[in-house]
Amino acid sequence: MTAPPNDCLARNEWICGAYLSSRRQILLxxxxxxLKLTVVSVVIALLVAVPLAVLAxxxxxxxGPVLGxxxxxxxxxxxxxxxLLLPLYGLSATxxxxxxxxxxxxxxxxxxLAGLRAVPEEIRQAARGLGYGPVRLLLTVEFPLALxxxxxxxxxxxxxxxxxxTVGAIVGFGGLGxxxxxxxxxxxxxxxxxASVLCVAIAVLAxxxxxxVQWLLTPWTRAARR
Amino acid sequence: xxxxxxxxxxxxxxxxxxxxxxxxNRLLQHLVLTVVCLLVSCLIxxxxxxxxxxxxxxxxxxxxxxxxxxxxxTFAVLVLLLLTPVGRWGEGPTVVALVLFAVxxxxxxxxxxxxxxxxxxxxxxRGMGMTGRQLLLRVELPLxxxxxxxxxxxxxxxxxxxxxxxxxxxxxxxxxxxTAGFNxxxxxxxxxxxxxxxxxxxxxxxxxxxxxxxxxVWARGSR
Numbered sequence: 001m002t003a004p005p006n007d008c009l010a011r012n013e014w015i016c017g018a019y020l021s022s023r024r025q026i027l028l029x030x031x032x033x034x035l036k037l038t039v040v041s042v043v044i045a046l047l048v049a050v051p052l053a054v055l056a057x058x059x060x061x062x063x064g065p066v067l068g069x070x071x072x073x074x075x076x077x078x079x080x081x082x083x084l085l086l087p088l089y090g091l092s093a094t095x096x097x098x099x100x101x102x103x104x105x106x107x108x109x110x111x112x113l114a115g116l117r118a119v120p121e122e123i124r125q126a127a128r129g130l131g132y133g134p135v136r137l138l139l140t141v142e143f144p145l146a147l148x149x150x151x152x153x154x155x156x157x158x159x160x161x162x163x164x165x166t167v168g169a170i171v172g173f174g175g176l177g178x179x180x181x182x183x184x185x186x187x188x189x190x191x192x193x194x195a196s197v198l199c200v201a202i203a204v205l206a207x208x209x210x211x212x213v214q215w216l217l218t219p220w221t222r223a224a225r226r
Numbered sequence: 227x228x229x230x231x232x233x234x235x236x237x238x239x240x241x242x243x244x245x246x247x248x249x250x251n252r253l254l255q256h257l258v259l260t261v262v263c264l265l266v267s268c269l270i271x272x273x274x275x276x277x278x279x280x281x282x283x284x285x286x287x288x289x290x291x292x293x294x295x296x297x298x299x300t301f302a303v304l305v306l307l308l309l310t311p312v313g314r315w316g317e318g319p320t321v322v323a324l325v326l327f328a329v330x331x332x333x334x335x336x337x338x339x340x341x342x343x344x345x346x347x348x349x350x351x352r353g354m355g356m357t358g359r360q361l362l363l364r365v366e367l368p369l370x371x372x373x374x375x376x377x378x379x380x381x382x383x384x385x386x387x388x389x390x391x392x393x394x395x396x397x398x399x400x401x402x403x404x405t406a407g408f409n410x411x412x413x414x415x416x417x418x419x420x421x422x423x424x425x426x427x428x429x430x431x432x433x434x435x436x437x438x439x440x441x442x443v444w445a446r447g448s449r
Contacts, residue, residue, distance in 0.1 A: 075431045076424045077387035079394070083404045083420035086413055087229035156296065163299040167391060170408060177301060184305040184395060192309060196302035203297035 009190065016190035023191070026179070031198060034175025037093065037168065038161045038206070041100035045157065049105055053112035054138065066109060074106035078167045086171075096168035103164060104157040111153025115146030148221065151214040155207050162203040176202075232414035233421060242418075249403065249422065256399040256426060259392075260385045263321060267328035267381060272374070275333045279340025279370070280362045288337035295330035300388050303327075304395040320389070320397035327388045331380040339373025340366055375441075379434040386427045400426060 008016035020027070056063040076084070081099045089095035119142050127141045166177030174181065176195040183191035215222070236242060243249045278284040303326065307319035343366050351365045393401025403419030 072428065075383055075427050077390040077401075077427055079387075079390045079401055079404055080420040080423035080427070083407075083416045084424065086416055086420075159293070159297050163297060166299040166301045167394070169301070170394060170405070177299070180299075180302055180305050181394070184308060187309065189309055192302070192305050196299065196306060199299050199302055200297055207293075207297070 012187070012189050014189045014193050016194075019190040019194060027194065027198070030176045030179050030195065031202070033173070033178075034162070034165050034199070034202060037096055037100065037165050037173065037175055038158065038202075041097045041161050042104050042154070042158050044097070045101045045104035045108055046154065048101070049108035049112055052105075053109050053116060056109070056113050057116040063113070067113070070106040070109050073102045078103070078164050079170065082167065082170060091171045091173075093173040095171055096165065096173045099168075100161050100164060104161055107157040107160065108150075108153050111156070112146065112150050115149030115153075116142055118149065119145045144218075147218055148214065151210060151217070155210045155214075158206050158210060159203045162199065162206060166199060175199075229413055229417055233417035236414045236418040237421070247402070247406070249400075252398070252400050252402055253422070253426070256386070256389055256401075259317070259320065259324060259389045259399055260382065260430070263324040263328060263385055263389075264378070264382055266321075267325050267332055267385075268378065270325065271329045271332035272336055275336035276340060276362065276367065276370075279337045280358070280366060282341065285337065285341065288333050292330040292334040295327060300327055300391050301394060304392055304397070308395050317397060319395060320392040320399075323392065324385055324388050328381040328385050331384060332374075332377045335377025335380065336370065336374045339370035339377075342373065343369045375434075375438070379431070382430050382434065383427065386423075386430055390423050 007018050009018050009022075052066050056066040073081075078099065081102060082095060085095050085098050089098060123141065123145070124137065127137050132141065165175045166180060168174035169177035169181035172178065176199045179195035180192050182188070183195065237249075245251065275288060278288055300323065304319055304323045307313060307322055312318045312322055347365060347369070348361065351361050356365070389397070389399045390401035390404070393399055393405045400419060400423045403422065404416055407413070407415030407417075407419055
């Protein structure tokens with residue numbers, strides 16, 4: 001009989017190189033699922049949030065209900081949100097995406113609306129005086145000026161989504177959260193720590209990436225500061 | 227719709243309200259956790275934020291700690307704490323995690339509130355011969371109060387959410403009804419638990435909303 005191995009896996013250490021090399025595929029798959037859930041949710045939320053914010057800006061009566069409903073959605077804790085959607089979607093990735101969309105929606109709508117409202121009235125009037133129609137005004141004047149606020153909302157929504165995906169582990173679609181959940185049940189320290197660190201790393205990288213995109217999209221803010 | 231009816235009958239069954247795992251006890255645990263941790267977090271965060279805001283130092287830390295708090299998954303912190311020695315004392319990991327996640331919004335809002343106090347008012351108070359302590363307690367604190375209270379409200383909502391996720395890592399509270407429902411593959415129980423948690427969170431938010439309406443005009447947040 002061979003002696004049991006005495007490596008860091010057997011000693012159940014927090015930091016373990018052997019874990020990284022032997023479970024590489026599992027980690028990559030989890031990161032892949034994590035990224036996919038985050039990106040799909042945020043993109044869908046953005047597609048829903050833009051019309052809602054424009055509606056709330058253009059039609060005064062719509063602002064109250066839109067902000068009220070999204071605030072209520074945001075108050076509901078994530079675990080309860082996923083559970084409430086269970087009868088609709090069952091145990092599926094769609095359930096996690098739907099829950100994340102509802103959360104991101106709040107942050108995106110609020111920031112988009114704040115950005116649109118901050119566009120100075122004189123600029124809107126000047127554009128109208130130049131013969132801009134409502135659509136052209138929105139696309140070429142209001143959207144670019146609302147971009148910094150909108151990007152701030154997008155960054156917050158993305159970072160929150162990355163961290164909330166882990167709660168999806170309750171239905172088995174939590175990306176790195178699955179590894180944390182499994183690691184908790186088996187008392188596997190290296191797995192829990194590695195997955196947690198990767199999760200924070202994804203959030204930070206996503207934030208920096210969006211910051212870079214904002215830098216590229218708004219050259220005028222750099223020129224003004226100089 | 228049948229699920230909702232099933233969840234309703236689960237909720238209204240008296241047998242599910244009694245006992246250690248009953249709704250009554252879970253509700254109490256959730257409430258105690260939220261209130262105690264809110265008080266502890268306020269005692270930790272507010273004095274630090276008020277002094278930093280008064281001195282005008284440590285701004286980068288106070289503002290960025292909220293962003294860091296958002297990037298760190300609650301669930302991961304709970305499980306990490308569970309596997310450390312803290313995990314051995316019962317609700318230890320839950321309490322530590324709750325406080326950790328309630329401190330950032332409190333700190334950031336109180337600090338920003340203190341710094342946003344009109345500088346000319348502060349200079350006028352100094353000119354009248356107020357000491358640093360008088361300035362802090364009689365001028366800056368009252369003027370910063372709306373922002374501080376907004377932070378308390380954010381922290382309370384965060385606490386309710388974190389206390390729910392604590393159930394995933396074995397903590398007590400209403401979240402346990404949801405996780406128990408998942409383990410029993412009982413959708414009505416999961417939905418009933420979720421309804422309870424959502425109602426609890428909305429009541430907490432509602433209490434703050436009402437308190438804000440009742441507060442004197444100067445103490446109201448500009449939302």
